[in-house]
Amino acid sequence: MRTEPKGTASGPVAGFLENPIVGMAPWIIFSLLVGPGRFELAVGLALLAAVALIVVSRLVNRGTSWKLLELADVVFFASMAVVGLLASDGTRSWLETYAGEVSNIALAVIAFGSMAVRMPFTLQYAREQVDPSLWHTRGFLRTNYMITGAWGVAFLVAAAAGAYGDLVLHNPNNIWTGWIIQILAIVAALKFTVWYPDVARARAAREAAGEEPGPTNWAGLLLPLAGLLVPIGIAVLIFDNMWWLGVALIVAGSLLTKRLSSES
Structure with missing residues (x-):
């Protein structure tokens, strides 16, 4: 209420x-x-x-x-x-x-x-x-x-x-x-502000029901951050001289996003 x-x-x-x-x-x-x-x-x-x-x-x-x-x-x-x-x-x-x-x-x-x-x-x-x-x-x-x-x-x-x-x-x-x-x-910090209250409520509900705490769903927190690696990689390709790092960030962001999406 x-x-x-x-x-x-x-x-x-x-x-x-x-x-x-x-x-x-x-x-x-x-x-x-x-x-x-x-x-x-x-x-x-x-x-x-x-x-x-x-x-x-x-x-x-x-x-x-x-x-x-x-x-x-x-x-x-x-x-x-x-x-x-x-x-x-x-x-x-x-x-x-x-x-x-x-x-x-x-x-x-x-x-x-x-x-x-x-x-x-x-x-x-x-x-x-x-x-x-x-x-x-x-x-x-x-x-x-x-x-x-x-x-x-x-x-x-x-x-x-x-x-x-x-x-x-x-x-x-x-x-x-x-x-x-x-x-x-x-x-x-923005994502944590949105993510953590749901985690806390789920934990409190399990405690109230006398159940053991379940595993924390970290994918919900990390997924948006992984998604940012792709635009960051593109920015590095455009504005920085380390093209290899830009490519690595784009690949890592794509793979992590796919992996975390399957877990969320």
Whole structure:
């Protein structure tokens, strides 16, 4: 049974806006767009997205609670916009190079910090989609800790990849560190957010029935990631000099997708 606050709308749009993935959209936009010559564009679009999501959410879901993540969205990107406007050319150049890593680290801190204070940021969204009787159950809390942790890890990976491209390769637009690894990390977290609750519910149902835990269906998580290997391989063929790696990724992606499809 789902309970809804008084005045809160229901339906696909309302449910979409109450998804924590939506709250992370400004960060994803910023981390993927920012780079030399693109700081103003990235921070402007991220701030616009953050404000628009709050306004639309309040119009559609009247009475919904304020979320830590959406407040952090506005504060962080408004601050970045002000700094960008007032900063010297040298500071702006530094931001264009490293702001992506700063934003990824900031979101990782929010994720792990919210877990440390026993309020994983996905919990505020999840509570508005389930009956209050489930709010303090072990399975419900564990699911939110796992999903929040997955996002924290994803943004740490993205930050590390970006830092390696900037500090070691001295190439913020490197196809691997600037794009492929970061996109894969985000897609993996997105898929985990969708996949893990079903796994947790299946496990809880078996425990309630007094049955032994069954094997985890990892194919459901890995299949979309395997499918990404094909377009990644094509991108490597086009934009990188390692044609053999591009071919290998396309072949591996095709074979893994076929294998995992048969297991899912």
